Amino acid sequence: MLIIIEQDKCIGCAVCIESCPYSAIVMTDEKASINEYCQLCRACLNVCPEGAIVERTETSDIQVSHDLSTYKGIWVFAEQRDGYVSAVSYELIGEGRRLAGELKTNLSAVLFGSSEKEAEELIRWGADQVYWCDDPIFEKFNDEPYSQQFVSLINEFKPAIILCGATAIGRSFMPRVAARVRTGLTADCTALQIDKETGNLIQIRPAFGGNIMASILCPNHRPQIATVRPRVMKRGDYKEDRKGEIIKIRAVNLNSNTEVLNSHKEPSYCKVNLQEAEVIVSGGRGLGNAKGFELIEELASLLNGSVGASRAAVDEGWIAYSHQVGQTGKTVCPKIYIACGISGAVQHLVGMSSSDIIIAINKNPEAPIFNVANYGIVGDLYEVIGLLIKRLKETKG
Amino acid sequence: MRFIVCIKQVPDTAEVRINPETNTLIRDGVPSIINPYDMHAIEAGLALREKVGGKVTVLTMGPPQAETALREALSMGVDEAVLLTDRAFAGSDTWATSYTLFKAVTKLGFDLIICGKQAIDGDTAQVGPEMAEFLKIPHIAYVKAIEHIDEKNIIVQRMMDEGYDVVKSTIPVLLTVVKELNIPRLPSLKGKMFAKKAEIKKMTREMISAEEENVGLKGSPTTVQNIFAPEIKKDRKLFTGTTDEQVNQLIETLRGLKCL
Numbered sequence: 215m216l217i218i219i220e221q222d223k224c225i226g227c228a229v230c231i232e233s234c235p236y237s238a239i240v241m242t243d244e245k246a247s248i249n250e251y252c253q254l255c256r257a258c259l260n261v262c263p264e265g266a267i268v269e270r271t272e273t274s275d276i277q278v279s280h281d282l283s284t285y286k287g288i289w290v291f292a293e294q295r296d297g298y299v300s301a302v303s304y305e306l307i308g309e310g311r312r313l314a315g316e317l318k319t320n321l322s323a324v325l326f327g328s329s330e331k332e333a334e335e336l337i338r339w340g341a342d343q344v345y346w347c348d349d350p351i352f353e354k355f356n357d358e359p360y361s362q363q364f365v366s367l368i369n370e371f372k373p374a375i376i377l378c379g380a381t382a383i384g385r386s387f388m389p390r391v392a393a394r395v396r397t398g399l400t401a402d403c404t405a406l407q408i409d410k411e412t413g414n415l416i417q418i419r420p421a422f423g424g425n426i427m428a429s430i431l432c433p434n435h436r437p438q439i440a441t442v443r444p445r446v447m448k449r450g451d452y453k454e455d456r457k458g459e460i461i462k463i464r465a466v467n468l469n470s471n472t473e474v475l476n477s478h479k480e481p482s483y484c485k486v487n488l489q490e491a492e493v494i495v496s497g498g499r500g501l502g503n504a505k506g507f508e509l510i511e512e513l514a515s516l517l518n519g520s521v522g523a524s525r526a527a528v529d530e531g532w533i534a535y536s537h538q539v540g541q542t543g544k545t546v547c548p549k550i551y552i553a554c555g556i557s558g559a560v561q562h563l564v565g566m567s568s569s570d571i572i573i574a575i576n577k578n579p580e581a582p583i584f585n586v587a588n589y590g591i592v593g594d595l596y597e598v599i600g601l602l603i604k605r606l607k608e609t610k611g
Numbered sequence: 612m613r614f615i616v617c618i619k620q621v622p623d624t625a626e627v628r629i630n631p632e633t634n635t636l637i638r639d640g641v642p643s644i645i646n647p648y649d650m651h652a653i654e655a656g657l658a659l660r661e662k663v664g665g666k667v668t669v670l671t672m673g674p675p676q677a678e679t680a681l682r683e684a685l686s687m688g689v690d691e692a693v694l695l696t697d698r699a700f701a702g703s704d705t706w707a708t709s710y711t712l713f714k715a716v717t718k719l720g721f722d723l724i725i726c727g728k729q730a731i732d733g734d735t736a737q738v739g740p741e742m743a744e745f746l747k748i749p750h751i752a753y754v755k756a757i758e759h760i761d762e763k764n765i766i767v768q769r770m771m772d773e774g775y776d777v778v779k780s781t782i783p784v785l786l787t788v789v790k791e792l793n794i795p796r797l798p799s800l801k802g803k804m805f806a807k808k809a810e811i812k813k814m815t816r817e818m819i820s821a822e823e824e825n826v827g828l829k830g831s832p833t834t835v836q837n838i839f840a841p842e843i844k845k846d847r848k849l850f851t852g853t854t855d856e857q858v859n860q861l862i863e864t865l866r867g868l869k870c871l
Binding site for chain 1: 673676766780784831849855864
C-alpha cells in the first residue's frame with residue numbers, strides 16, 4: 215500500500231502539510247507530494263479539499279529472490295527455560311496446528327536444549343515432528359549459537375512459516391535469524407491468517423504506537439517469520455497417544471562471544487501472579503498520581519484480584535513495571551478486568567482484550583477503552599472507586 | 612573507545628488517537644521527540660565515555676528534519692552527529708533499516724554500539740539485533756545495568772522474562788538498553804551552545820556504499836497490506852444515572868458474575 219497525491223488534482227493549497235505527524239508532505243513547485251518518510255498512518259487521507267490524496271495498492275516489482283515453492287511447512291520455535299518448554303510455545307503449537315490445517319501442511323517444533331521428554335510433550339500438544347538439538351551450549355540463552363543453529367536448520371529444511379514467542383529470548387535472537395536469511399520478521403502479532411489466494415501469511419499487529427492495527431505481508435521472501443506474545447493464542451488439544459517423530463540434530467560449528475555468568479530470578483511483586491489472576495483491577499494515567507494506586511489496591515483486594523497498570527502509569531513511575539499490562543508488558547486474560555482511568559491505546563488493549571468481561575471507568579466517554587468494554591461507567595474516577603469500595607465493604611459486612 | 616549511539620526521531624505517540632469512523636489518526640500538534648528509550652542509550656554512551664574515555668557519535672536515519680533530534684543529542688554532550696538521509700531509503704522496514712545502519716557504522720568505525728530497546732512508534736525491537744548480525748558482532752538486548760567495562764570485555768545485566776542474567780561479552784558489541792539503566796542528563800548551557808553551531812555530517816546511500824536493492828522499499832521483505840481500526844465490541848453496556856446508581860448497577864453485575 216502507498217499513499218500518493220495525484221499531481222493533476224493538487225491545487226497547491228498546502229492544507230495537508232500540517233496533517234502529517236511525520237512531516238512527510240512537502241511542497242515542491244507549488245504542488246504537494248509525499249516523500250519517503252510516509253509511515254502510511256493515513257492521517258492525511260481526508261484533509262484534501264480536492265480529494266487528491268489517495269491510497270494505492272501497488273503491484274510489487276521486486277524480484278523473487280529464490281523459488282518460494284520449495285519452502286514448505288510451519289515451524290514453531292519451542293523456547294525452553296531451565297530445561298522446560300515455556301507456555302507460549304504450546305500456545306503457538308495450537309495456532310500452528312490451525313494454520314497447518316488450512317495450508318494442508320506439516321507442523322514442526324524446533325527445540326534447543328531441554329530433554330526428550332519435553333520434545334514428546336510438544337508432539338502430544340500437536341507437533342508432527344520435533345527437530346531437537348540437545349547440545350549443552352543451548353542450556354543458557356546466548357544469541358549467537360541460537361541464531362547460527364536456527365539459520366542452518368532453515369537452510370537445510372526450508373520452512374514456509376516460523377512462529378516464535380515474543381519473549382525476551384525470541385525478540386532478541388529472531389531478528390538475527392531474519393537478517394541472515396534475508397527475510398521479513400513481524401513482531402508481536404495479535405492474529406494470523408492465511409491468504410486464501412496466495413497462501414501467504416497475513417500477520418496482524420498494532421502499528422503506530424498501538425493506535426491502529428496493520429496487516430503485514432512478506433510476499434517475496436521465505437520463511438515468513440512472526441513473533442507472538444504469550445497468552446494471545448490458545449492451546450490446542452492434548453492427546454496422550456498422538457504420534458510424531460523426533461529428529462535429533464547435531465550442533466554445527468557454534469561459537470559465542472557472549473557468556474551468561476549467572477541468572478537471577480525475581481519474585482513477582484504482585485500478591486497474585488497477574489497472568490493467573492481471575493480478577494485484575496488496573497490503573498492508568500487518569501489516576502493522576504502514585505497515591506491513586508492505593509485505591510486500586512484496596513479495590514483489588516476486596517475483589518481478591520491483582521493490580522495491573524497501563525504503560526502511561528508505569529512510565530510516570532507510579533507503579534513497578536511488573537504490573538504493566540499491554541504490548542510491552544504482560545498479556546492477561548482474567549475473568550474480570552476493571553480498567554480505571556485507562557484511555558485504551560491499542561498497545562494496552564492487545565494485552566487485555568481477551569479478558570472474559572471488561573469493565574471500564576473513565577471520565578471521557580470517547581475513550582477507546584469503552585470500545586472493548588462490556589460495561590462502562592463514565593464519571594470521576596475517585597468518586598466512583600471510592601463509592602464502589604464503600605459499597606463492597608458494606609456488602610462484605 | 613569509539614561509541615556509536617543510534618537514535619530515532621518519533622512522533623510522541625502517547626497523544627495520538629484514531630478516528631474509528633474514518634480510520635485516520637487524529638493529530639493535534641503531536642510533537643516529534645527523540646525515542647524515549649534512545650535517551651537512555653545516549654546517556655549510557657556519555658557515562659561510558661566519562662569512564663573509559665573516547666568519542667560518542669550519535670547516528671540517525673531519517674528525514675532532514677531529524678536534525679533537531681541530533682542537535683538535542685549534541686546538547687547533552689555527544690561529540691559528533693551523523694544524519695543518514697536519502698530518498699532511496701523510502702519505505703524501509705526493519706531489515707532494510709538495519710542494513711542501512713550497518714553500512715553506515717561500518718564506514719564510521721566503532722567499538723561499542725548502543726541503541727534503545729525499541730522505538731515507541733513501531734515497538735519491534737528488531738533493528739539493534741539485526742544490525743549486530745550484519746556486523747557479525749555479538750549483541751545483548753534489554754540491558755538494565757552495566758557492571759564492568761574494559762578494553763576487551765563488558766559485563767552487563769540483561770532483563771529476561773522472569774528476572775535477569777549477568778552476561779559477559781567481548782568488544783565490539785551492540786547493546787540495546789531499557790530505561791532502568793540510567794536517568795538521561797539534561798542539556799547544559801555549554802552543550803546547547805555547541806549544539807547550535809555544530810556541523811551535522813550527512814551521509815547518503817552512495818556514501819555508505821549500500822546497494823539500491825538492499826535499501827528502502829526495494830530492500831524491504833515486508834509490506835503493509837492494510838491498516839484498520841481495532842474492532843469494537845458490540846454488546847457493551849454503559850451504566851446510566853447518578854454515580855450512586857451506576858455503582859449499584861456495577862455491584863449487581865459483579866454479583867451476577869459471581870465475583871462477590
